Amino acid sequence: MMSLLWQRRASAVLAYLVALGLWYPSPGLCADPDESALMLADSALAVAENASDLRAFAEGEYAGATQRDSNASSYGRRLSFDVQYDHSFSPVWRAVFADRLDANWPKKGSDQNAINTIKEAYLSWRAQPDTILDLGRINVRNGVAIGYNPTDFFRAGALRSVVSISPASLKENRQGSVMVRFQQLWVGGGMTGMYSPRLSNHPSQDAFNPDWGATNNQERWLISVSQKFTDNINPQFLIYQEGHLPLQFGLNLTALTNDATVVYAEWAGGRSPSLLTQAFQQTAPAIPGDTAFYNRLASGITYTTPNKISLTAELQYNGRGMGKEEWDALRHGPLVVYSLYRSWAQLAQDMPTRKMVFFYATWQDALVNHLDLSAMRSADIVDSSQRSWLEVRYHIGHFDYAVQWQRNSGLRFSNFGAVSQMQSWQASLRYYF
Amino acid sequence: MKMPMMKQLTAALILCFLLINMACAGMNPQEILIASDAVRNPDFPFGLTNTLIEYRNGKQTESSTLAIYSKADPNGGQFRSLIRYVAPARDANKLILFSGKDMWFFDPSSKASIRLSPQQRLLGQASNGDVVTVNFAKDYQATTTTEEDSTDGERQPRHCYKLGLVATSPDATYHHIEMWVDTSNTRPVKARFYTESNKLLKTAYYRRYQKVFGIERPTETVIIDGLESDWVTVMRYTEWVRREVPEAWLQRDYLPRFKPE
Numbered sequence: 136m137m138s139l140l141w142q143r144r145a146s147a148v149l150a151y152l153v154a155l156g157l158w159y160p161s162p163g164l165c166a167d168p169d170e171s172a173l174m175l176a177d178s179a180l181a182v183a184e185n186a187s188d189l190r191a192f193a194e195g196e197y198a199g200a201t202q203r204d205s206n207a208s209s210y211g212r213r214l215s216f217d218v219q220y221d222h223s224f225s226p227v228w229r230a231v232f233a234d235r236l237d238a239n240w241p242k243k244g245s246d247q248n249a250i251n252t253i254k255e256a257y258l259s260w261r262a263q264p265d266t267i268l269d270l271g272r273i274n275v276r277n278g279v280a281i282g283y284n285p286t287d288f289f290r291a292g293a294l295r296s297v298v299s300i301s302p303a304s305l306k307e308n309r310q311g312s313v314m315v316r317f318q319q320l321w322v323g324g325g326m327t328g329m330y331s332p333r334l335s336n337h338p339s340q341d342a343f344n345p346d347w348g349a350t351n352n353q354e355r356w357l358i359s360v361s362q363k364f365t366d367n368i369n370p371q372f373l374i375y376q377e378g379h380l381p382l383q384f385g386l387n388l389t390a391l392t393n394d395a396t397v398v399y400a401e402w403a404g405g406r407s408p409s410l411l412t413q414a415f416q417q418t419a420p421a422i423p424g425d426t427a428f429y430n431r432l433a434s435g436i437t438y439t440t441p442n443k444i445s446l447t448a449e450l451q452y453n454g455r456g457m458g459k460e461e462w463d464a465l466r467h468g469p470l471v472v473y474s475l476y477r478s479w480a481q482l483a484q485d486m487p488t489r490k491m492v493f494f495y496a497t498w499q500d501a502l503v504n505h506l507d508l509s510a511m512r513s514a515d516i517v518d519s520s521q522r523s524w525l526e527v528r529y530h531i532g533h534f535d536y537a538v539q540w541q542r543n544s545g546l547r548f549s550n551f552g553a554v555s556q557m558q559s560w561q562a563s564l565r566y567y568f
Numbered sequence: 569m570k571m572p573m574m575k576q577l578t579a580a581l582i583l584c585f586l587l588i589n590m591a592c593a594g595m596n597p598q599e600i601l602i603a604s605d606a607v608r609n610p611d612f613p614f615g616l617t618n619t620l621i622e623y624r625n626g627k628q629t630e631s632s633t634l635a636i637y638s639k640a641d642p643n644g645g646q647f648r649s650l651i652r653y654v655a656p657a658r659d660a661n662k663l664i665l666f667s668g669k670d671m672w673f674f675d676p677s678s679k680a681s682i683r684l685s686p687q688q689r690l691l692g693q694a695s696n697g698d699v700v701t702v703n704f705a706k707d708y709q710a711t712t713t714t715e716e717d718s719t720d721g722e723r724q725p726r727h728c729y730k731l732g733l734v735a736t737s738p739d740a741t742y743h744h745i746e747m748w749v750d751t752s753n754t755r756p757v758k759a760r761f762y763t764e765s766n767k768l769l770k771t772a773y774y775r776r777y778q779k780v781f782g783i784e785r786p787t788e789t790v791i792i793d794g795l796e797s798d799w800v801t802v803m804r805y806t807e808w809v810r811r812e813v814p815e816a817w818l819q820r821d822y823l824p825r826f827k828p829e
Binding site for chain 1: 617619621623625626629630631633635642652655656657658660667668669670676677678679680681682683684685686687688719723732770771772773775788790792797798800802805807813814815816817819820821822825827
């Protein structure tokens, strides 16, 4: 009875204070969650930020690795600057520029610490609302698969500086090819055509060299057509030619099987020399080819759980790569031939062996807000070698904090067993301006 | 002289009020739903800026700004939306295309075009279905209606129609919805969204009504998570513009070129 009386007196005092504006109940004190939420909304300062044509970040990294042969540890540092600029200076004209500068200590693979990658630099003209023409250096990327992209025909020679093996990083930090590109859109579809001329025979590792020889050492063209047949089916067809090689064909297809699942398939095929013959032809162009029709395929499924975990499983097949017998023979043959083949496969960003399985998982806001986990595992079915990769990334405000770990395992000279670093880790800090 | 004029004015206002109520009283549940959709969404293509603020346990945890362009499908009538992230800086210029369940994400850095499932939320906390423009009448059937008093987002009492909505389209995000619509002007007051097992997923309050394109529309939505009631998202809409874009732009191949402004 007395307790009830004091409660009533306390409530009356609080009401009096609120009426005078001397006190406002904290959201946490309200029993009704809707009322608490509305009180938060009352005090929300929702300031709309303005869109910017410029996006830039700086990133510092400290890394360590364990060498396979000697078990010795090595350490390194990296500083990177990345800028993207996309400006429309009239309703029909647009300029795009994207560049990345990486500086490594010790030097990585060249005699300079710095390496600059011009990712894109082009002008775009909208001749009609649905007709666009682009001219300059363009990073063209095709393909719906996550790990292996057989229809990503312009990927060869595009990587100047590899900072991470994550699929997104490999596609983001590469130089575009100089080309003219035309796009015609219609309701439900569109056609894109591009022509990339031959500009130079000689790639360069000089720090600020535009490196035309890496991306424009052959005449290339590509035509792609997309058409929506149903709400769920929207395939893309591609035709590509490089130099005097036969035409290559491609198909990209995705579909929703339910609200949580996407299935996809990416196929490329055509007559060409095998990957090994292509490697030999880099040093001895007159070598006769073993031209045949080869298929390349990446097919997978991505399932997303209600708590934001996405799981992808992908089968990868490269008909131009080596089967078990050929691969075993190459691994146990002359080192110079093996090195030539591996270098070419790396440059072409193609699988050296015929079959792999790829798993990829992401967990957004894993356990803690703003903490994202990513994991990847590649398993080579031909030689049983494996690669694992894990990233923990925490983002808050303008900062990203990330730690990556990678392990390569397998027999000597196997696909992943040949990587000189058995295990490595990287800790990075990124600031977005 | 003023008194008779005042009386006439008062009588005219009462008559208008009665006429509006009579008009609403004659509407079936689906018509009420259509009318409330028309309050929320213009019937022409438009753009706006959506500023999202997220709260957990009463503290702000995340903020983002989206530039959104919406246009109704000429065949089905449901909106398609193109969304570009303006802020935070790490997500700036990323794009999402929503066309029913055909959803694509484009990252201008990696040039990746990724097909999303409705369950995926690649960016931010707000559900994909919360940020896009939706005409509920296209995906739901209002099957029941009762009248009751409720409190709106400004804590004002409102006499409302309480509609029961059932999903009729495979594109519908929720299994069923309860929606409160003001009987006097068909303004949406609040809504509760449920799963098939009748689990409350979220509650939304429509508030801060302001004149936009000639009529009073809600310029803020407050979303309260059904499972974790301390998880609140405030979405505030500003910079409304009328804008027509070609149908050909609302597809995956155009994503790399889209700029809402």
